[in-house]
Amino acid sequence: MNRVVIHYHEVALKRGNRPAFVSRLVDNIGRTLRWTGVKRIRALPGRIVVNLTPQADWPQISRRLPWVFGIANYALAWRTECTIEAITACAVAAITGREFATFGVRTTRSAKTFALTSPEINRIVGSAVQAECPARVDLDDPELTINIEVLGREAFVSLGRQPGPGGLPVGSSGTVLALISGGIDSPVAAMRMMRRGCRVAFVHFHGAPYQDRTSRDKVVELVRVLTRHQCESRLHLVSFGDIQRQIVAAVPRPFRVVLYRRMMMRIAETLARSIGAEALVTGESLGQVASQTLANLTVTAAATSLPLLRPLIGMDKAEISAQAERLGTFEISIQPDQDCCQLFVPRHPATRMRLEEAQAAEQGLAISTMVQQAMESVEVEKFTFPDEGVSCIERTAQIGMS
Ligand code: ATP
Ligand code: MG
Secondary structure (H helix, E strand, O other): OEEEEEEEOHHHHHHHHHHHHHHHHHHHHHHHOOOOOEEEEEEEOOEEEEEEOOOOOHHHHHHHHHHOOOEEEEEEEEEEEOOHHHHHHHHHHHHOOOOOOEEEEEEEEOOOOOOOOHHHHHHHHHHHHHHHOOOEEOOOOOOEEEEEEEOOOEEEEEEOOEEOOOOEOOOOOOEEEEEOOOOOHHHHHHHHHHHEOOEEEEEEEEOOOOOOOHHHHHHHHHHHHHHHHOOEEEEEEEEOHHHHHHHHHHOOHHHHHHHHHHHHHHHHHHHHHHHOOOOEEOOOOOOOOHHHOHHHHHHHHOOOOOOEEOOOOOOOHHHHHHHHHHHOOHHHHOOOOOOHHHOOOOOOOOOOOOHHHHHHHHHHOOHHHHHHHHHHOOEEEEEEOOOOOEEEEEEHHHHOOO
16 A cells, blocks of 8 residues: 655754654644545654555645645655565565666665665665666666665655655644735745744735725635645634724825834734734835835834734845745736725825834824724634635624624
């Protein structure tokens, strides 16, 4: 029966916490591979082995594993007894029917008690392969690598290794709340935090009743794509149009966008605290637009006492766009929409606001009432992967907010 052997990298460095990280990774692999024919998942020393049923859908498995953060690489593998005869026979059977001009055998031995050393195993298996096919040995850049992993009571033979996404398993670094617009940047920012092991909840501010549903529809599609990486997501939709109107009525025109952002921060903080998220995340990148100058980013961050994480801060748009393409969100993000930040925006926004100016401009606003008004408007959409679609919509009262 086939297996998948999965290696991790960064998780391996975690010493004392390693069992918890590995068990999180095992869990995440199991959930991501649901309904693909997985029989059992075992954490063995230094690797995870997935036992597959005879009907397992390998193309689907191989499509999904690159979504599981924490995986360094993976390969389809065969299990065999831990004797040189069995290992050699298994390697020869594995290459039968394959065409390749060059190959290399790489052995790792976690059972140091095995009678042969790794180079000796490489040599014996290599000669057996050459007896079966005309391929040449090339240890630097082989067309086919035969990996042999010798454990205590069993061994695994696999051909080639596919790269995984790296990072840490989602759920190992706590929960954060990502502010997601329909743009290119914020989905990438959320993904980068997942890759650092965070479970990400989402909040989107929409311009209802002054704008149509295009931004929320896009965000629903974006969160659906992002959910592949964490199997479950919650998107909180906040009605922001009326709050923006109150800001517009009370503050100088050039300050509007930064003051929208400060209000988003306050609402997001309240929401984060109510759902147990420990930090906020945005897709801001230094200097990208007027609201993201160093001065304006500072004034924005001052509106929240939660840590504000900006994983894209040092990246340019081309780098972010390339990541969005790999993530699968780029095509969704470039669809036109009505984003709430475009509502009532001035032609010449302030690029160097000072905190005192922001605070003075906010004097006339009933901030806590506005935050409460926003919280009362929250709708939650729940996503699961493998896809059961958007499964429920709850109102604020049902998610335990006062
Ligand atoms: P993005 O592609 O993420 O929209 P952007 O270049 O359009 O980025 P801005 O519109 O200035 O940047 O937004 C900066 C950040 O503020 C976004 O990355 C996002 O985290 C947050 N943000 C902006 N608009 C919204 C919104 N409507 N709802 C939630 N968060 C938002
Ligand atoms: Mg935007």
